[in-house]
Amino acid sequence: MTTKNIGKPQDRVDGKLKVTGRAMYPGDRRMENLAYGYLLTSTVAKGSIRAMDTSGAERTRGVLAVYTPFNPLKLYRGLDSSEGANSGEIQPPLQDARILNYGQIIGLVVAESFEQARDAAALVTTQYDEDNPVASWETGMENAFTPEAVGGESATIKILSEGVSSIDDAIKDSPVVLDATYREPIYHHNPMEPHATTAVWQGDRLTIYDATQGVVAQRLDLAAVLGIDEDMVRVLCPFVGGGFGCKGSMWMFSPLTAAAARALGRSVKTILTREQMFTLVGHRPALIQRLTLGAKPDGTLQAVKHDVRSTVSFSKVFVEAAAHRTSRLLYKSTNIQVSQTLVPWNVGGPTFMRAPGCAPGMFALECAMDELAAKLRIDPIELRIKNNAEVFPGKNVPWSSKNLVECYQLGAQKFGWSKRNPEPGAIRDGDWLVGMGMASALYPAHRSQASVKVRLQADGTAEVSSATQDLGTGTWTVLAIVGADSLELPIEKIRPELGDSALPHAPTSGGSTSVASVTPAIQRAAESAKRKLIQFVLRDKRSPFFGMRAEDVVYRDGKIEGGGKSADFGSVLTAIGRGAVEAVEMAEPGEEEQKYAFHSFGAQFCELRVNRWTGEVRLQRITSVMDIGTVVNLKAARSQIIGGIVFGIGMALLEGSVLEEKTGRYGNANFADYLVATNADVPYVDVYFIDKPDTIFNPLGARGIGEIGITGMPAAIANAVYNATGNRVRDFPILPEKLLPLGLNQPAISMALR
Numbered sequence: 184m185t186t187k188n189i190g191k192p193q194d195r196v197d198g199k200l201k202v203t204g205r206a207m208y209p210g211d212r213r214m215e216n217l218a219y220g221y222l223l224t225s226t227v228a229k230g231s232i233r234a235m236d237t238s239g240a241e242r243t244r245g246v247l248a249v250y251t252p253f254n255p256l257k258l259y260r261g262l263d264s265s266e267g268a269n270s271g272e273i274q275p276p277l278q279d280a281r282i283l284n285y286g287q288i289i290g291l292v293v294a295e296s297f298e299q300a301r302d303a304a305a306l307v308t309t310q311y312d313e314d315n316p317v318a319s320w321e322t323g324m325e326n327a328f329t330p331e332a333v334g335g336e337s338a339t340i341k342i343l344s345e346g347v348s349s350i351d352d353a354i355k356d357s358p359v360v361l362d363a364t365y366r367e368p369i370y371h372h373n374p375m376e377p378h379a380t381t382a383v384w385q386g387d388r389l390t391i392y393d394a395t396q397g398v399v400a401q402r403l404d405l406a407a408v409l410g411i412d413e414d415m416v417r418v419l420c421p422f423v424g425g426g427f428g429c430k431g432s433m434w435m436f437s438p439l440t441a442a443a444a445r446a447l448g449r450s451v452k453t454i455l456t457r458e459q460m461f462t463l464v465g466h467r468p469a470l471i472q473r474l475t476l477g478a479k480p481d482g483t484l485q486a487v488k489h490d491v492r493s494t495v496s497f498s499k500v501f502v503e504a505a506a507h508r509t510s511r512l513l514y515k516s517t518n519i520q521v522s523q524t525l526v527p528w529n530v531g532g533p534t535f536m537r538a539p540g541c542a543p544g545m546f547a548l549e550c551a552m553d554e555l556a557a558k559l560r561i562d563p564i565e566l567r568i569k570n571n572a573e574v575f576p577g578k579n580v581p582w583s584s585k586n587l588v589e590c591y592q593l594g595a596q597k598f599g600w601s602k603r604n605p606e607p608g609a610i611r612d613g614d615w616l617v618g619m620g621m622a623s624a625l626y627p628a629h630r631s632q633a634s635v636k637v638r639l640q641a642d643g644t645a646e647v648s649s650a651t652q653d654l655g656t657g658t659w660t661v662l663a664i665v666g667a668d669s670l671e672l673p674i675e676k677i678r679p680e681l682g683d684s685a686l687p688h689a690p691t692s693g694g695s696t697s698v699a700s701v702t703p704a705i706q707r708a709a710e711s712a713k714r715k716l717i718q719f720v721l722r723d724k725r726s727p728f729f730g731m732r733a734e735d736v737v738y739r740d741g742k743i744e745g746g747g748k749s750a751d752f753g754s755v756l757t758a759i760g761r762g763a764v765e766a767v768e769m770a771e772p773g774e775e776e777q778k779y780a781f782h783s784f785g786a787q788f789c790e791l792r793v794n795r796w797t798g799e800v801r802l803q804r805i806t807s808v809m810d811i812g813t814v815v816n817l818k819a820a821r822s823q824i825i826g827g828i829v830f831g832i833g834m835a836l837l838e839g840s841v842l843e844e845k846t847g848r849y850g851n852a853n854f855a856d857y858l859v860a861t862n863a864d865v866p867y868v869d870v871y872f873i874d875k876p877d878t879i880f881n882p883l884g885a886r887g888i889g890e891i892g893i894t895g896m897p898a899a900i901a902n903a904v905y906n907a908t909g910n911r912v913r914d915f916p917i918l919p920e921k922l923l924p925l926g927l928n929q930p931a932i933s934m935a936l937r
């Protein structure tokens with residue numbers, strides 16, 4: 184394999200299709216005989232439906248059907264994650280009249296046009312027997328429960344040193360203790376592309392264009408809910424307009440649409456409205472996290488206690504493993520305890536959201552570390568380096584590759600950390616208070632079984648195909664880059680294919696897993712295809728290499744060479760009358776999983792300013808250093824990290840779903856009121872990679888990078904806000920009103936006034 188293309192900045196091979204509007208997303212599909220679905224959703228959060236009047240809707244021109252719990256389509260239970268699915272929704276809609284959250288599916292109107300379906304939906308009236316919903320921490324705590332497991336481990340993990348009977352004793356024995364509680368609201372993924380599905384039946388066979396991060400798992404889930412064999416379902420999703428986890432599992436509007444299409448003998452397309460995106464396709468749970476850190480005066484950690492309360496819904500459990508994925512492993516402390524409790528609310532089902540567990544957990548842990556550093560009067564980076572873990576706590580296995588200290592040091596140097604004044608509120612620029620902050624970044628490296636087909640074609644091109652996905656992350660281009668280097672061909676000669684469940688199976692693109700899983704299979708399939716090619720050219724009389732010995736013939740730079748002859752593989756295939764030679768290979772992780780821990784790490788820095796009178800926070804610049812193994816595409820890798828950072832800016836300063844306690848309705852389920860970071864909110868972002876291949880993890884040495892970019896950013900921002908103002912906001916997002924009043928009680932400013 185060459186490395187001509189790996190690690191260089193490459194343009195997206197699908198870029199032109201996207202910017203010219205030719206990339207077809209599931210909602211863009213048009214076909215003969217297409218009808219349009221529009222979902223009816225509940226306007227109460229708890230109770231049951233007493234009656235629905237659909238007569239007005241049914242009389243509307245163009246309406247084909249109105250499905251409700253009183254006129255349902257038969258759907259079956261969804262699979263849970265133990266059944267090979269993606270822990271999508273389990274409870275099928277319309278099978279009973281119960282209401283468990285505001286915005287729940289209570290019907291589907293199908294009409295000849297989208298407008299007819301939407302307008303008819305507005306004519307349906309629904310009567311409810313309404314109960315008071317659970318939509319606050321206060322009311323939810325009555326039903327709190329402990330999950331059976333958190334990420335395969337117990338809900339409470341205690342790693343205590345000998346002679347220490349409890350984490351609280353370790354805290355009591357600590358000379359310096361930091362005890363703080365951090366809160367965050369529900370967050371929504373809000374990808375640009377809303378969820379959409381277009382279902383086409385041919386006899387008993389379903390072809391479904393579905394916005395998903397996992398075509399293979401989606402196929403299995405859909406088949407189960409529709410009560411058909413998975414071989415009868417083909418899921419297509421070549422382009423995803425942003426996923427962030429909400430497209431990582433199946434949501435019930437999709438099989439409901441397919442069932443309607445089956446019943447009506449029509450193709451049906453359903454696209455969710457932006458408001459429906461808040462209640463039908465998941466969110467990140469709300470959290471209350473209590474961090475207690477015990478340290479010696481020199482900063483050595485003696486106790487890390489991290490207790491998490493996270494919300495779930497009454498219809499779907501999802502554990503936001505904020506402590507188990509962070510405090511449980513980031514720092515070496517002689518004593519560590521993490522624990523988790525779940526609190527059900529009447530909201531739609533929660534799910535993975537970019538860096539699940541890590542993003543919220545690192546907000547709490549990395550703010551607490553900053554608070555501890557301030558208390559100890561130790562530099563925050565020094566405190567982190569002092570407590571850097573060389574082995575995975577409690578398991579005592581090393582990391583396959585870990586360069587976190589280098590991240591801190593390189594980041595500090597590139598950012599200019601030495602210019603930071605540790606005294607909060609000390610730096611002013613007119614009406615602006617200026618601060619710097621930093622935090623560690625962390626995300627596990629996942630790899631699973633994946634298969635790839637490599638097909639060398641007589642026209643001199645090569646197809647590299649797999650049922651993986653590109654969420655906008657760059658998988659199309661990764662297939663091309665790694666295919667090109669594995670086959671020693673220019674990128675332009677590679678034809679990637681993905682997003683089709685009929686291709687060799689690959690995992691769901693979640694947990695930053697695709698590059699690490701799929702690239703080893705590309706390398707294997709490429710080697711197999713080359714071997715097959717050589718066998719063919721030795722055996723065929725028409726081949727220039729006919730009769731030569733296998734060991735005398737090699738594949739090099741897209742050519743077959745041997746016996747003083749050299750020919751492009753395409754021309755030889757043509758000469759022997761073959762259209763192509765192909766190989767499918769599978770690759771999966773091996774025994775290394777028992778001997779090592781696999782994580783990516785990083786350090787993130789920011790400088791910002793806070794307006795003294797308005798509390799407005801403006802970011803000035805951001806520096807990130809990431810230790811993610813081999814960089815496959817430098818351009819897309821930077822873009823992934825920047826994307827994560829933009830997500831982190833939103834999480835810290837702007838985003839947050841406002842759940843009305845009395846009604847269980849989101850008060851800001853739209854893009855005017857749910858603010859995501861836009862260009863004007865994002866300053867210059869500097870991204871560096873350590874670029875040390877992690878070849879214990881996989882042959883290419885590449886760990887995933889889709890999620891780690893967000894993980895340190897929220898805490899780095901909160902810590903910089905503290906450094907600027909002296910105010911600790913432990914309740915996200917950091918809105919201006921939470922910072923005000925600023926000014927008169929500020930040490931630096933009162934000094935200036937004196």
Ligand code: MOS
Nearest residue numbers: 428536537693694
């Ligand atoms: Mo990502 S939240 O694992 O799709």
